[in-house]
Amino acid sequence: MGRDIAGMSLPPGFLDELRSRISLSQVVGRKVSWDARKSNQGKGDMWASCPFHQEKSASFHVDDRKGFFYCFGCHAKGDAIGFVKDSENVGFMEAVQILAAEAGLPMPQRDPVAQQRSDRRGQLAEVMEQAVQWFRLQLRSSGALGARDYLEGRGIDADAVQRWEIGFAPENGGLLRHLREKGIAPDLIEGAGLVARSDRGGDVYERFRGRIIYPIRDARGRAMALGGRAMDPNARAKYLNSPETELFDKGRSLYNHAAAREAAGKGAPLIVAEGYMDVIALAEAGFAGAVAPLGTAITEHQLRLLWRISPEPVIALDGDTAGLRAAMRLIDVALPLLEAGQSLRFCILPEGRDPDDLLRSDGPGAIKALLERSEAMVDLLWRRETEGRPIDSPERRAALDKALREALARIADPSIRSHYAEAIKERRQTLFAPRRTGSEGGPSRGFGQGRPPGGAYAGGGARGGRRPPWAPLAPAQASTRASILAAGDASVEDSLREAVILAVLLHYPKLLARFEEDLDRLDCARPEFARLAGALLAHAGAPPEALRENVESVLGRDALENLMALRHLSVVPALRDPDEDMAALCLAEEFAKLAARRGARREIDEAVQDFDTVADEGLTWRLGQAAEALQRAQRSETEDRTEYEIAPNGVRMNRREKSALDGLLDKIGMSKEDNSRK
Incomplete structure (x- = not known):
């Protein structure tokens, strides 16, 4: 019986055929430098420094004939699929797809309906890719001078603009005409979320005008949506994202997902910031594992996505009222989902500052210091229930106890609930019976x-x-x-x-x-x-x-x-x-x-x-x-x-x-x- 992943059933023998077509040493060789003194390529006996932990000696062994690797330092082991999963920080099916493409082995086909849906998604992704390239060209035009000045003022130089594929949507449009000239069907243009229909006449109009454009890519690097920052300070919305489409579900997506996943797989902290510019500023300053939700509060699906990347993401929020309120709301989303070794930490920035501001004024060291002082979720839960809350009477203390019990009751895992109760008990005793020194x-x-x-x-x-x-x-x-x-x-x-x-x-x-x-x-x-x-x-x-x-x-x-x-x-x-x-x-x-x-x-x-x-x-x-x-x-x-x-x-x-x-x-x-x- 085949392995069923994300709705696709792999037929018997497919994985064996895949393993037989690829060389483990070639797959691993993209990530390591072989030790020529210890390795014997003729026998498929290869040695290198381990890519999964820091070391100087060559303790990572690949047996190419058997198709297995083992590290005598950190004890990592597995086959080619496992190596791609761990080194690229991807899921099983994604690792299979990567190796199958290298081996020239077609992936099993889904049922006809699923295949048709997949084909349409592929077409929409192509439309989005063409839109991204057109917007990037517009940023170089004379009409984008103000946009270039804005980016330069935010510390985004020409190289960063290229890395992040930033573009510009002219105020007078032009994307729709460009895509039509390319022969792209109107339903695909509309299905990609690039145009919208007027409520009155039913005519279509371009969704993005007079905005700096930030492409949003999925975990596999495909363009699936756009984010636009208005140049006009009087615009109805400062930031505008693509609508929900067959490609884009904003509650299940993260900005900079693919790059952050790879960085986190190499040990970088996973930092959840609020917006595009925060992510770009953090990544450019060396914090490559930065992501952002897309115009919404962090959802349950996004939390699960974050935990697939790292067991303890750091939520970095602005120190204003809105940022604190978002952090407090997130606690209620996270509590029922907690598992052993899977939690959140919170890094609340100084009031009125965001990561971009802090980096430009104080440098990367300030962010590093804040990350090192990040709070455990139980601390933020305690702050939420106690700060600004009078407890000067038995009734008010009882109300506090009730609120804390209700919060703890939302934790599904009994072991974690017990540890949270113990931590809350210690803080409660300190609050109600403060020690004198x-x-x-x-x-x-x-x-x-x-x-x-x-x-x-x-x-x-x-x-x-x-x-x-x-x-x-x-x-x-x-x-x-x-x-x-x-x-x-x-x-x-x-x-x-x-x-x-x-x-x-x-x-x-x-x-x-x-x-x-x-x-x-x-x-x-x-x-x-x-x-x-x-x-x-x-x-x-x-x-x-x-x-x-x-x-x-x-x-x-x-x-x-x-x-x-x-x-x-x-x-x-x-x-x-x-x-x-x-x-x-x-x-x-x-x-x-x-x-x-x-x-x-x-x-x-x-x-x-x-x-x-x-x-x-x-x-x-x-x-x-x-x-x-x-x-x-x-x-x-x-x-x-x-x-x-x-x-x-x-x-x-x-x-x-x-x-x-x-x-x-x-x-x-x-x-x-x-x-x-x-």
Whole structure:
């Protein structure tokens, strides 16, 4: 059975016949210089430096008799078709067509209707080619002086004009008469989009007048459309493209496609600019992998086309409002299409500048620097949802969370959705709990922010200063003195509670929607729990019955089996006996205990950090508040009381926690009796 590509079925034996007619060494020889010392042409044993990676030694081997190549450096391998695909950066069928033409082997014919359509497309391409050549001639005429001056002013010299085949459409026309004199049928002229019909009389008129002409070619280099830039500043449209024709589908085409594909195949970055002049300026400055959409926002088809050329194109947009808006719209188009190793980066230029402007004023180095600082798509997504958006109330924060969840839900690939959710979670935590540096400490979540006696916040913020009620408190630091609360046993107990939360959510997936925000705020002590929580959040919008399967698809079955194998889960009532109400109560209790314990530990840690500077009643008040929070967190009849002691004020706490607290109170000269009165 033949191989079916793009509607064409290759008959059995066609590829074998093609391979037998061509010499692999001749095909490869167009791209390399053979090493005469190592090669033996008589035996078809050829060696050269590899065309696919940079090297000095001849490690690229061609076995002409067997028809295969192999690189001992980068391990590239294949046959003649594979070599053309990789070296020319073309698809399979295009590689077959290239080799068949060289071998003089006719390609299999399509069905009669398809053949007729193909013949007409070929005729239209010929008409377009003649139009391109006529427009190029007009640029040399006396009537095109203004157009030549414009191009020269834009830095496009005579050599660049030739390379890009730029032409000129005179204001008084002449193309239609020229093509008729060549004997070209009127329906072909109209079918190529070179003329249009008047709405009133039905007469045809030339579409392009008084414009600089930029030919638009397809991936195989055939002229398929034109782009025209008006010379009259008062023209109705500054830029005008050919209409959609049998040759030209603007939503599926790219300007400079063929040349950019070849450059990207050699390692050049694929840069997506906004217009013809940007592409020309970039390519002339050494950025050969530049393309542009054709008068439309980038479509899904164009995105897929870009990813066929390069796995991570760089979208270079003007830094004005329109450019930013286009970038934000593109995110929504790209999210559902993301695959592993396939994404976009964004290079937002300075406001009011385009690539052409920047190159002329600052040179290629400025573009290179911008490309190196290009943003990942997740960063631009975060900017879109947060910049200029107030988040100063719970309701506004909830609205932000909803918008982010809706954006993540558009990602089809579960693994990528999970990684995006993790990245968004990190940025969200930074936004809602900004860290203070140096003497200012760091973030805390919500505990201990009431006022001490007299309204003073001793030790908060800058040393000896005052801290407003909304200021976050410092987290536990590895170097914190006397802070047992940040060490081993506390983390272990936290991990036990986290395991209960994750296991219950997996058993009762309908509860995930109710506790999603609590889970999002959970900072897991163990990395494997953090990954599991991220996977749960990434699939929060999926049907509950598919939750476990989706999580397994991201983390693997072992991750869930390892969780459920933890011995302490066997005594959790909600896991022993199916009861959704009991499970909801269990989750609410575990989340509350974790939040209270961690808040208390952060408060005591900050008090320890402030001890060297300040030791007054504000500090002891904070320690007393921490002790009361620990009491609330540990209040449960089912816990093993032998692990706890009772402080003088009746607070029940872990022995190590109580020891640490007693040590602090002793250091500031406050007796246990004083503490009990507090």
